[in-house]
Amino acid sequence: MKSVEPAQDHPETCFECDAPVETVWHDHSFPYGVGESAVELTARIPVLVCTGCDAEALGHAAEVLMHEAVCRHHGVLNPREIREIREAHSLPRTGFAELSGLSTASLNRWEKGILIQSQANDRYLRLLESPDNVWALRRLTNELRSGQRRVSSFETSPGASSSSTNRARPEFRHVGDARSLLDLQPVFRVRAA
């Protein structure tokens, strides 16, 4: 079932015949995964359809929406949600990386949809939505900078130690509502030196 959207702000022309292209939204089903974990996912995506010939194309927006459907399937944050969590704290990727112990490269890949974060990192990111947790990390970062606390007194980023568990179970379970995850807060308390 197709429905034609109103004219777009940025009309494009067909790469085949130069005729105007219109955007048509439809529910697109696509296979995801292999073997027993293979599923069919659905995303409502915009398709660019030529008004002059039969040419059709998927734009970047369609890829983003399909990636979001995959994230939904895994029960993890999608790239936009990760970026929104970071931006809510007014931090660039480098600053967010320093604060969280996550790498700038990983954040970059997650926010661009190149890779999907592990379940452990996804839960960690959800905890970073809380201003209280970010405040605690800011304080820790300042203490480390000023030498009041030794770097060796805390473990590396969450997820690093539990990745073997994730690898054994590629299927993510739905993590539920972010508020309930706040119960995990003590995990992020730093042991005294």
Ligand SMILES: [Zn+2]
């Ligand atoms: Zn055309």
